[in-house]
Amino acid sequence: MLDGSVGATHRCQFWRCSWLGGGAAQLGSSAQIALIDIAFSLDSAIVAIGLAEDVGAMIAAAVVAVIVMIILAKPISEFVERHPTIKILALSFLLLIGISLVVEAFEGEIPRGYIYFAMAFSVFVEMLNIRYRKNRPVDLHVVSLDDATEASVE
Numbered sequence: 001m002l003d004g005s006v007g008a009t010h011r012c013q014f015w016r017c018s019w020l021g022g023g024a025a026q027l028g029s030s031a032q033i034a035l036i037d038i039a040f041s042l043d044s045a046i047v048a049i050g051l052a053e054d055v056g057a058m059i060a061a062a063v064v065a066v067i068v069m070i071i072l073a074k075p076i077s078e079f080v081e082r083h084p085t086i087k088i089l090a091l092s093f094l095l096l097i098g099i100s101l102v103v104e105a106f107e108g109e110i111p112r113g114y115i116y117f118a119m120a121f122s123v124f125v126e127m128l129n130i131r132y133r134k135n136r137p138v139d140l141h142v143v144s145l146d147d148a149t150e151a152s153v154e
Helices: 002-006 022-051 055-082 085-105 112-132 145-153
Strands: none
Touching: 022 055, 055 085, 085 112
């Protein structure tokens, strides 16, 4: 995830360890994605039950959503691997949404337009950065455990 591409201080990540094997790691990742898709679909369906009366339409929407997520998982994953700063952008969006939810919990209000504008502007700036770096890829260094211990000994 983020630590592996932005400066990890350990060599073996759980999903990439050599002892796990390539096939097992792929199977584990696929199972994890499927479980997350199902959890989010169920969450959306539970919310939709209170908003809609046609259960068949909700079930069809959940099935279509899972299929779309499965189809788009690899292209999105490859895009994020090529552009690791997208991970930071996604985390900042989660932080922004979390803060707005906390504010709403305390009876406050942040106008949605401000939130959407901030997110759209951030995506615009990131797309400009990606376009600018198209011919100059970002070189992120990964610090291995051996390098980190050698630096601390010196």
